[in-house]
Amino acid sequence: MDPNKRPETMERITTPELAQAFIDEQIAQIKEQVGDKKVLLALSGGVDSSVVAAMLIKAIGNQLVCVHVNHGLLRKGEPEQVIKVFKEEMGANLIYVDAVDRFLDKLAGVSDPEQKRKIIGAEFIDVFADEAKKLEGIDFLGQGTIYPDILESDGVKAHHNVGGLPEDLQFELVEPVKLLYKDEVRVVGKQLGLPDNMVYRQPFPGPGLGVRCVGAITRDRLEAVREADAIVREEIGKMDPAPWQYFVAIPDMKSTGIKDGKRYMGWAAVIRAINTVDAVTAQSVEIPWPMLCKMRDRIIAEVDGINRVLWDISDKPTSTIEWE
Numbered sequence: 001m002d003p004n005k006r007p008e009t010m011e012r013i014t015t016p017e018l019a020q021a022f023i024d025e026q027i028a029q030i031k032e033q034v035g036d037k038k039v040l041l042a043l044s045g046g047v048d049s050s051v052v053a054a055m056l057i058k059a060i061g062n063q064l065v066c067v068h069v070n071h072g073l074l075r076k077g078e079p080e081q082v083i084k085v086f087k088e089e090m091g092a093n094l095i096y097v098d099a100v101d102r103f104l105d106k107l108a109g110v111s112d113p114e115q116k117r118k119i120i121g122a123e124f125i126d127v128f129a130d131e132a133k134k135l136e137g138i139d140f141l142g143q144g145t146i147y148p149d150i151l152e153s154d155g156v157k158a159h160h161n162v163g164g165l166p167e168d169l170q171f172e173l174v175e176p177v178k179l180l181y182k183d184e185v186r187v188v189g190k191q192l193g194l195p196d197n198m199v200y201r202q203p204f205p206g207p208g209l210g211v212r213c214v215g216a217i218t219r220d221r222l223e224a225v226r227e228a229d230a231i232v233r234e235e236i237g238k239m240d241p242a243p244w245q246y247f248v249a250i251p252d253m254k255s256t257g258i259k260d261g262k263r264y265m266g267w268a269a270v271i272r273a274i275n276t277v278d279a280v281t282a283q284s285v286e287i288p289w290p291m292l293c294k295m296r297d298r299i300i301a302e303v304d305g306i307n308r309v310l311w312d313i314s315d316k317p318t319s320t321i322e323w324e
């Protein structure tokens with residue numbers, strides 16, 4: 001039997017009972033596979049790695065070593081939430097790596113989107129490998145591979161598309177959710193006690209805010225993206241149902257504004273909200289006018305450097321969901 005093929009008889013996990021049965025079975029398997037050895041896991045705070053972390057903590061406790069790399073491109077509050085949930089509440093063995101300068105120095109002046117993605121992916125692996133080398137006695141690597149990753153991309157997570165860990169750091173893999181679809185991973189995560197805003201979060205690209213700080217990333221514009229994005233997530237998150245994905249992009253462009261009777265140049269924050277089934281095509285979501293006005297007022301008042309707010313009403317095709 002191919003371990004990377006979902007058996008046709010496998011029941012879809014839709015209820016807490018089915019999730020608990022799956023968790024019990026996986027915990028037993030992980031214990032048998034790992035024994036008293038250690039597992040290393042890159043914990044981004046996304047749904048998949050968070051569910052794997054929670055499952056491994058239940059199975060092997062402090063034999064799990066989580067590494068959370070802050071590359072400076074995460075959304076507002078994300079690194080803090082990873083530390084709070086996993087270290088403080090679940091007692092995980094968590095190493096927090098502040099790699100913000102490393103990433104932003106490498107990205108300085110780079111405007112080509114694919115080049116930016118390559119730098120972020122390669123740097124992530126370098127930082128993670130540096131941390132792994134400092135640790136002793138690690139035999140296994142935990143990974144949040146899910147079934148669509150296996151079906152679509154040779155079992156490699158999208159943001160690892162630059163080649164994986166170096167030769168001298170090859171570990172046996174522990175991938176407890178590799179046969180699950182995303183909706184099942186969420187049901188399992190909920191059953192493991194993870195907070196709703198972690199389990200039901202909207203998709204977020206591996207290169208993070210890096211592809212929303214359009215063009216060459218600067219620290220001040222990246223900060224503006226992060227702040228404006230937090231406002232938009234808070235406000236549009238009040239829609240019921242909330243759109244599939246909603247965020248802010250800020251192009252590398254300035255236009256004229258007026259402040260205290262004087263003209264000055266500022267950035268334009270672009271609000272984007274879309275619905276889709278599979279991200280192959282997408283429809284722009286109608287946002288109520290009062291909500292748009294509230295976001296405009298808050299962004300202009302609360303975010304430094306922005307003097308204009310735009311709403312992107314393009315569908316995919318022809319526009320992609322992200323701006324680059």
Ligand code: XMP
Binds near residue numbers: 211245
């Ligand atoms: P596009 O922009 O291609 O996005 O219409 C489709 C979906 O994929 C996400 N996306 C990415 N995810 N690495 C990722 O892990 C990436 O480089 C990347 N680029 C886009 C995007 O957020 C949307 O959900």
